[in-house]
Amino acid sequence: MSLYRNSVWFVKGLRQYCRGGYESASKRFDPEDLEVDVAGRSFMVTGANSGIGKATAKEIARRGGVVHLVCRNKDRAEEAKKEITTETGNQAVFVHILDMSDPKGIWEFAEQFKKEHRLNVLINNAGCMVNKRELTGDGLEKNFATNTLGTYILTTVLLPLLEREDDPRVITVSSGGMLVQKLNVSDLQSGDVAFDGTMVYAQNKRQQVILTERWASVHPRVHFSSMHPGWADTPAVRTSMPDFYEKMKNRLRTEAQGADTVVWLAVSPAACKQASGQFFQDRLPVSTHLPLAQTKASPGDEEKLMQALEELSQQFKPR
Numbered sequence: 644m645s646l647y648r649n650s651v652w653f654v655k656g657l658r659q660y661c662r663g664g665y666e667s668a669s670k671r672f673d674p675e676d677l678e679v680d681v682a683g684r685s686f687m688v689t690g691a692n693s694g695i696g697k698a699t700a701k702e703i704a705r706r707g708g709v710v711h712l713v714c715r716n717k718d719r720a721e722e723a724k725k726e727i728t729t730e731t732g733n734q735a736v737f738v739h740i741l742d743m744s745d746p747k748g749i750w751e752f753a754e755q756f757k758k759e760h761r762l763n764v765l766i767n768n769a770g771c772m773v774n775k776r777e778l779t780g781d782g783l784e785k786n787f788a789t790n791t792l793g794t795y796i797l798t799t800v801l802l803p804l805l806e807r808e809d810d811p812r813v814i815t816v817s818s819g820g821m822l823v824q825k826l827n828v829s830d831l832q833s834g835d836v837a838f839d840g841t842m843v844y845a846q847n848k849r850q851q852v853i854l855t856e857r858w859a860s861v862h863p864r865v866h867f868s869s870m871h872p873g874w875a876d877t878p879a880v881r882t883s884m885p886d887f888y889e890k891m892k893n894r895l896r897t898e899a900q901g902a903d904t905v906v907w908l909a910v911s912p913a914a915c916k917q918a919s920g921q922f923f924q925d926r927l928p929v930s931t932h933l934p935l936a937q938t939k940a941s942p943g944d945e946e947k948l949m950q951a952l953e954e955l956s957q958q959f960k961p962r
């Protein structure tokens with residue numbers, strides 16, 4: 644089954660996820676969708692110092708939004724801020740230092756942020772594919788801590804702040820790679836079988852899609868979406884997937900093309916006409932399963948995921 648899923652997915656990727664896929668999809672984009680002024684609205688972008696996150700932050704700044712860059716490295720974050728403010732002329736760009744694999748740090752950051760700021764749109768973009776099983780200081784597997792638990796805690800702690808605002812949105816940058824994985828709640832820390840970083844990453848990205856659907860069903864005031872940026876030429880792809888990068892480097896999307904649907908989901912009125920909770924690719928909601936791939940999880944397993952994340956989150960809540 645995994646050979647079937649991987650092959651169908653890769654063929655789909657060659658057609659849709661490369662630069663050519665973007666160029667043909669973009670022929671149906673309505674340019675007016677992004678001709679918006681978001682002055683007075685506040686956006687948070689995690690992993691905003693690089694790649695898709697930085698390209699997204701720049702497009703939002705260009706449209707007048709207040710942008711909070713959430714990054715783990717101060718120098719890289721300040722450099723990105725300088726580039727964004729210089730290129731867009733928007734000075735309302737702020738740096739916050741946070742490691743998304745540190746659940747206690749996320750709690751503290753989000754609680755403090757709630758006291759000091761407003762927020763209309765949260766963009767969960769930070770992500771990693773660590774290819775060897777590595778544990779954080781809290782004993783959590785690094786990919787899971789960053790991609791799934793970090794996203795869960797940041798979003799759930801900030802939800803009350805978002806719910807106070809007009810037109811609140813949460814966008815999570817998942818990946819089409821999740822299509823090859825069925826939710827597995829029995830081994831969230833990937834310690835039971837031989838470790839495969841690509842598959843652990845895909846499992847985390849599947850979890851993000853399920854979180855988005857679940858949140859949408861219980862928080863009707865907020866518009867949630869997850870998305871796939873396509874295959875874009877970013878530092879993460881070069882360093883975490885060197886073989887893939889070598890093979891595909893001439894066909895990859897630019898960072899801006901990868902960011903296009905994130906920006907569209909974050910700023911356009913058109914995005915909010917779509918139902919909340921869906922998975923997007925090139926400005927359209929798309930299926931979260933490949934045909935005949937048997938990747939649909941039971942509602943019971945989805946509920947177990949939510950419970951496990953809530954329990955873990957509470958363990959790290961500052962007392």
Ligand SMILES: NC(=O)c1ccc[n+]([C@@H]2O[C@H](COP(=O)([O-])OP(=O)(O)OC[C@H]3O[C@@H](n4cnc5c(N)ncnc54)[C@H](OP(=O)(O)O)[C@@H]3O)[C@@H](O)[C@H]2O)c1
Pocket residue numbers: 689690691692693694695696713714715716719741742743744768769770771789816817818819871872873874875876877878879880901
């Ligand atoms: N590029 C693609 O083809 C592609 C395809 C599918 C999905 N995605 C998703 O797109 C998102 C952005 O990735 P990208 O391709 O743009 O790669 P990127 O340029 O390497 O960006 C990843 C960002 O996440 C940050 N990050 C990673 N771990 C973090 C942590 N523990 N705490 C805080 N920040 C952390 C990185 O910070 P540092 O600079 O400090 O490392 C960087 O800013 C990711 O969620 C990725 O899974 C990308």
